[in-house]
Every structure is written in structure tokens, then in C-alpha cells.
Amino acid sequence: MPFIPHTPDDIAAMLATLGVDSIAALFDEIPPELRVGAQALDAIPEARSEMEITRLMQSRARADGEPLCFIGAGAYDHHIPSAVWQIASRGEFYSAYTPYQAEASQGTLQVLYEFQSMMTALTGLDVSNASLYDGASALAEAVLMAVRANRQTKSRRILVPRALHPAYRRVLHTLVAPQGLELVEVGFDPRGGHTPVERLEAALGEEACAAVVIAQPNFFGILESVDELTDWAHAHQALAIAVVNPVALALLTPPGDWGAKGADLACGEAQPLGMPLASGGPYAGFLCCKQEYVRQLPGRIVGRTLDLDGRPGFTLTLQAREQHIRRGKATSNICTNQGLLVTAATIHLALLGAEGLERVAASCHANTQRLGELLCAISGVEPVFERPVFHELALRLPAPTASVLNALAAEDILGGFDLDPDYPELEPALLVCATERRTEDELRHYAQRLAAHLERSPAAS
Amino acid sequence: MLIQAQSRTGRRAYTQAPLHPPPVTTIPDALRRHTRPALPEVSELQVVRHYTRLSQQNFSIDTQFYPLGSCTMKYNPRACHSLAMLPGFLGRHPLAPETHGQGLLACLFELQEILKVVTGMHAVSLAPAAGAQGEFAGVAMIRAYHRARGDHARTEILVPDAAHGTNPASAAMAGFQVRELPTGPDGDLDLGALHAAVGPQTAGIMLTNPSTLGVFERHIQTIAQTVHQAGGLLYYDGANLNAILGQVRPGDMGFDVIHINLHKTFSTPHGGGGPGAGPVGVSRRLEPYLPVPLVGCENGRYRWLTESDRPASIGRLTAFGGNIGILLRAYVYARLIGRQGLARVAEFATLNANYLRARLQEAGFEAAYPERRASHEFILSLKREARELGVTAMDFAKRLLDYGYHAPTTYFPLLVPECLLIEPTETESKEDLDGFVAAMTAIRREAQENPELVRGAPHGLPVRRLDEVHAARQLDLAWRPGDPKENSSTHG
DSSP states (O other): OTTOOOOHHHHHHHHHHHTOSOGGGGGTTSOGGGOOOGGGGTTSOOOOOHHHHHHHHHHHHHHTOOOEEOOOTTOOOOOOOHHHHHHHTSHHHHTOOOOOSGGGBHHHHHHHHHHHHHHHHHHTOSEEOSOBSOHHHHHHHHHHHHHHHOOSOOOOEEEEETTSOHHHHHHHHHHHGGGTOEEEEEOOOTTTOSOOHHHHHHHHTTOOOSEEEEEESOTTSBOOOHHHHHHHHHHTTOEEEEEEOTTGGGTBOOGGGSTTTOOSEEEEEOTTTTOOOGGGOSOOEEEEEOGGGGGGOOSOOEEEEEBTTSOEEEEEOOGGGSHHHHGGGSSOOOOSOOHHHHHHHHHHHHHHHHHHHHHHHHHHHHHHHHHHHHHHTSTTOEESOOSOBSSEEEEEOSSOHHHHHHHHHTTTEEOOEEOTTTOGGGOSEEEEEOOTTOOHHHHHHHHHHHHHHHHHSOOOO | OOTGGGOOTTOOOGGGSOSOOOOOOSSOGGGBOOSOOOOOOOOHHHHHHHHHHHHTTBOOTTTSBOOBTTSOOOOOOHHHHHHHTOHHHHTOOTTOOGGGOHHHHHHHHHHHHHHHHHHTOSEEEOOOSSHHHHHHHHHHHHHHHHHHTTOTTOOEEEEETTSOTHHHHHHHHTTOEEEEEOBOTTSSBOHHHHHHHOSTTEEEEEEESSOTTSSOOTTHHHHHHHHHHTTOEEEEEETTGGGTTTTOOHHHHTOSEEEEOHHHHTOOOOTTTOOOOOOEEEOGGGGGGOOBOEEEEETTEEEEEOTTTOTTSOOBSSSSSSOHHHHHHHHHHHHHHHHHHHHHHHHHHHHHHHHHHHHHHHTTOEESSTTSOOOSOEEEEOHHHHHHHOOOHHHHHHHHHHTTBOOOEESOSTTSTTEEEEOOOTTSOHHHHHHHHHHHHHHHHHHHHOHHHHHTOOOSSSSOSBOHHHHHHSOOOSOOTTOGGGGGOOOO
């Protein structure tokens, strides 16, 4: 029997111990009219050997191809060092659970502590948790946390830039609206692509707000004037929530240094730190904050302490915040988070170091600049915005974006993210990204194919 | 020693990043970082050795019997991992078009169908990233259903006192008030209290069946009828689905909405605390509210169904499609064991739990609810040992670590004093179960002869018992450059 070790003799001996004549007898407390027969599962296929399922999965994986990827939009095609998943896949990491028994989980606990240390170093904040599900849900938790933590106002209003990832805005709505929070959209500057302070003023009006969300870079890749935005939030008794790309932090001011007092919370998607694209998950969200807010931080937190002999060791701490203790009054319902992905991120950051991460960030930045040059040399293609970017670039096209992307996809080029459905005011527009993995030949190939398709396609009205 | 403490200025694992990036000239200085983050500067060998050694400080399913109740720590087949890590799946961008995703989407669509069949539900969404997110999605759908009917008075969710903490926490996150219901002395829900609690304010009830007490809720049909008659809906917490797979289905018990922990019942890895995956299934009336994305199939072509296809959806829970890699592992698991294997899961999980409980009772341990059948797990109460020997359930748990067994869940559920919640799972052999009984018996003998030995356990692990009060009072949550504590560290 697959994955069940019992021999007929074992089963007989075990049933004899129990004084019953069949395994079915062990289900005799279930009302008989509810019991289903074997035929209830007939629609599920029969068991297959590992060899047969391997053949099936290989053919399906091959069917999805290995296209040339110029999409970013929240998930980035970075190189992952071989050591990362060879170590993260070790059974001792892969098949352990939440480190409730600290003495038997020092490996996982120390990894989580090292991860927390790395994230505080990157963000310039005091404290990090041990992960949330992904960047979007981490932002939702950050927003809920900010409302709890802000003692200067009882407002449940949050300013959210339109230049934030559209999927993040949707997730935010799903996860925070049931608690009565109000999300107020803040427009962006049509020329710069950034979120000016005047737009915050206009969105807020005469009201108060609990927090301002500041994305750096924003969804268009544009670098925001984070110091001004942070200071504006603080001047209005609001907390500043940074949404950041951890690779970009190798080059950009850390949230803890934004404005006069620094952002209060920083969250984001850890996928660029050693997690494969994998169609969208599993990734890991991170959430860091200033020390004064630590008791409002959701999710697991690991602390360093001492054992009975005075030796240092690690344990889950501040558990009184969590659902298994506080139940309906917990900071969040989160239990299982993304431990294995955090293990990968920690190994990844240890291998790269600050200097390696900086080289990755600089390469992505340079490749995207270069891609912009090549594509903007094509007649009718131009940058949508004027302000500087990190590693993504919004381009205006002379033809409907969807048709251009379809034509490129037919040649195994994923040409970018179609901005038209979410930002009809920019139509027709495309968001492209070239990570460090894209070569000069690949950039040229993309430019050459885009030019060919645009020559053939009708101009946009 | 922390990886940070091994850092030496100028040391690099050089080959991991592009060698010669051009200088960055287009980012204004005011937005640039001026000091490098304090990340470790170490060689590749140091990294490999450090994290390999750390892994060796973990207990895991691959190295130990891990009877952690309510967590279903069964064997995670290696094929599930390697097949989910095939390059075509691993390298696929979440926003890649469906022309470059038919293989993936076929797996996900078939997984949706498999989950519908085993749970008896009308429709399934794979979107929630973990059980607790599935719970949130479930209660949010209950909220959406009542609101769509203009029934705004239903503000309360009923939760038994034995429930996982995530249940009340999820209900609160979805904007509900929580009312707790007591459990009767036989482990079933107190029906009198239920009758008294239901009313026009009842949005629904969240139940785990079998419950966290390790027994099947025998009055489930009465409960379903009572709650439905009051206008409420029934939520099934699938944490214990391993106990009933192929035997009885939540849909047949009258549940309107369920979540499934794939990292429990479908053998995907627990990963040191995730990732999980918490698909939700619903009855026909909740189908419009399922979280997006779903996978649809039209004329043999698969595609994502998103907000525009599903206007009544409670919405999106993560930026993309949830923990896809975990869904692939669950799909491979279901295909490897097939329909007969899925039904065998509950049979052998239940056989193992009842056998282990009987052997421990023979050895003189006291089971909670001894008159009941165990489900896939059961509770021992060590209150006699605590009273007579001064050795607590936690002491037994810590001493088990010295014997090479991961401890059962301790002090949950809260209803039973000095409890150990023990879930052996179907993948453990009779010899392993017998070995656990022998260890428990030996520990009790130690508790009689040398209680200090047990109270001071563990003795053979990298650390002894840790001071959790110190950890919470003297918060040390991150290493900083110049950290003095690293000098005395004994960590490997």
C-alpha cells in the first residue's frame, strides 16, 4: 500500500489488541447513514506508480515551455544559487513543523532569527517577524496593525496610492474591509508617474487617517519622493507604511531612514530572495516595524534567550499576541506561515551578502535601462513617465497592448504586463522588466520582434 | 554561532551575482542608500556548512516519529517535491499567459475536482495560502451570503471551546463577534447550549469533526439542523480531515463551507512552519462567493477565472494564485495513492491511533474519553502523574525528545488538564508505535525513581530548556553589528 507500512500480520495483531474484527468497526461512532461506500470516490483516478506520474508531470511541465520573460509586476526572474534549494530541501528543514518544541527545533529557530536580523538590516527598522503569506497579504496585515498601533487617532482610514500594485490593492480590500477600514485611493502624477504630496492632501481633505501606504519603487517602477511622503504622514498623525522590494533596498534608502523619523512599518514580497517564480507561490511576505510597535506585530517572532545552563538559544516569543493563546483577540489569525521560503531567503542573502545583492540590483537596473533604450528606438514606443525607475519601466505603445503581447507570446516572448485593464488612462501601455538574467542578445531579440509586430499591426486609435 | 558573527570584511561567495554590473548613474543621490546593510560576508562553503549543521539541530518527520496532535505529521513523499520542482513549473511567471500554462492549469483543475469528490462539496477554490486563510475566506463567504440576502443582523459566529485558536481569530478578522459553546462530558458539543445560543444573530458555526478532542461529533446531523433552521451556515475546519477521508464527507454532514489543510491531509511539507495551502469548498449556495482565482475549463482549454468572471467573489487573498507549488505537491500525492489510497489514509490513521491509545492504556496511562473511539488522534491526561509524582505533561514531552521522539501537542485542547494530544498518522509502522509506548513507560519509571531527571529534560539536545520568560521580557529579536553575546556562543 503506498506510504502505509502495515503488513497483514501487523493489522491482525493490532485489531486483536483492540478486540475488533475489522478496521471498519473503528468508525462505528459515525452515524451509519453518513458513511459513504468506496464508490463515492469513483470519480478520482486509480493509484499510479511514481514512474507513470513522473511521465505525466514532465509532459505537463514541458507543455508550459520556458519562454523569455520580461514580466515583473511583483514577481521577478532572478538567479537562485544552487546551494539555496539543495539545503532548503533537506528533510530536516522540509519535513519539520512550527518550532513549538524549541529544544528540538534550534535549526529552524536560528534560521528565523537570522532572517529577522537580515530583514532589519535591509529595512533599517528594529524588528521583523518570521514571515507572512506573501507581499500583498503582508501589506494587509501591516495596515490592520497600523490602525491598532496608531494611538494618535481613532481613524480607520488608510491612504493607498493608485500607483500601488493593483493586485495588492485588491487583496487589501478583501482582507481589511470586513473590519470596517476605509481605503482611500491617492492618484499619481500623469507626467512623473509618482505620488505627489498634493495628491495626499487632496485625498485626505479635512479628515484624519491612520496610515499612508508608500510603495518604493511603485508599481510603474518609479522611485517615489519617500522622504516627503513619510514626513507628510507624520505631520498628519498617520503612520507611514513602506512597501519595498528587498533587492532594491541594496541601492535605495532603507525605510528606517525615510524622512525625519523614518517609516514606521515596512513590508513586501520576499520572492526576489531565492524563491522561484513558480506561477505565484509559495512566496513569503515580510513585515518589519519600529520597536515601539512590536506587540502589535502579527505572525511568528523568534527571540534569543538562555537555557537552564545559561547557554544562548532561540525560542518563539511574544506568543501572547497569537491566535493559539489570544484566540478571538489575537493580532491576526495567521498560524502556518512560509517557513521553508524564509529558510531559502536566509541562505540566499547569506550567499549574496550586501555587495552581491547590490550587484544583482545594479544589473537589473542597467538591463532595464538598456531594454528601455532598445524599445524606445522603435517608432511610436516611448516611456509613459519621466521620473527615474528601479528595474521596471512603463512604455506607451502605438498599438493595443493585448494584441502585441499575444503576438510576442506566440514566439515564446512574455513581453511584459498589460497596463490597460487596470490603468485605462494610460492605454495602450506596457510594463516591462529585465532582471540580471536577461542577456544583451535577449534584449535585442525582444526589441527586434516587437518592432516587427508593430510594423504589421494597426495603429492604436 | 550566527551566520552574521562569522562575517569577515571582504569575504564573498563571489560567483552568485553578476560579476561586472555597470555603475548606477540614473538614481538620484537623495534616494540612494549610503551605508550597506549588515548582511554576512562569508564564503559559499561557510554558508553550506552552517545551514547544513543547523538543519541537523531539527527534529523532523524524515528523522523522527513526530506525533504532534492536530498537525498530521505524516511522510511527505519525495516525488511530490521533485515533480513540483520541474523547470517548466518552477520557472513559470504567475502572469504568464494561459497559452504557457495549460500543463499547470490541468493539474490544478484536476486537483479541484479531486477535492470536490473527497469532501462532497459543490465547488472548490485553491486560492487560500494556508488553513487560517481558508478559514478567513470561509467566514467571509458566510458574511457575503447573508449580506447578499439583505440579512445584516447576523453578526455572530459560534465556536466550540475545544476549537483551534484560528477559528475565533478568523471570525474576528472577518468582522464577526464570537460566541463560545461548551463541550459536554462525553466530548460532544453541549446541544442545550447550542439551542440556547442560536437565533437571528447567528451567522454560522465553525466545527472541527472529529473535534480536537479526538472524537467524532455524533450529533452532527442535529447540530446541522439546528443551525440551518436558525438561518445560520455550517463551517467545517478541515484540520482533522485525515481522520475521515473516504469514510464520511463534510458535504454529506450538512456543511456549507470547508477548508482543507493540504499540508496535513495531502502530505505536503510543513517546512518548519509553512508554506501550507488551505483550499475552500462550498455548497451550491455559496459558490458565487468563492475567492479568486479559480481554474475553469472550456472546450478542453483551461483558464484562470478572476474578478471579472466572478463578480460576487469575496476577492483575492494573495497577489497571485496562492501557494501553487504546494498545490502541485498535493496533486501528485493524490495521483500516487489514488482513490483507494485516499480511503486507506483514514483507515490506517484511525487504526494507528486506536492501537497506540490501547497500548498506552495497558501501560497504565489515562486516556481522556476512554469510552469513546479515538479518531486519528487521542488525548492522554497526565494529571495523575502530575499530582503523584510532580512530573507534568510538559516534562514528559521534553523527556521524549531525549528518547528521540518529537513531543505530542502539549496543553491543547485547553479543556483537558495535563494533556498530550497524540496523532501517529497512517505512515508509522507498528514497531514505531510500540517503541513510543516503551519510551513513555520508561519515562514514567524515571519519574517514579528520579523525577529530577525528567523535570530537567531534555539533556541530550543542543540546548536544555529555554527561558521563555526571559525571551519575552528581554526582547532580543535581531542581531546587530558588534553584538557582544556572540562571543560566548556555543552554537554550531
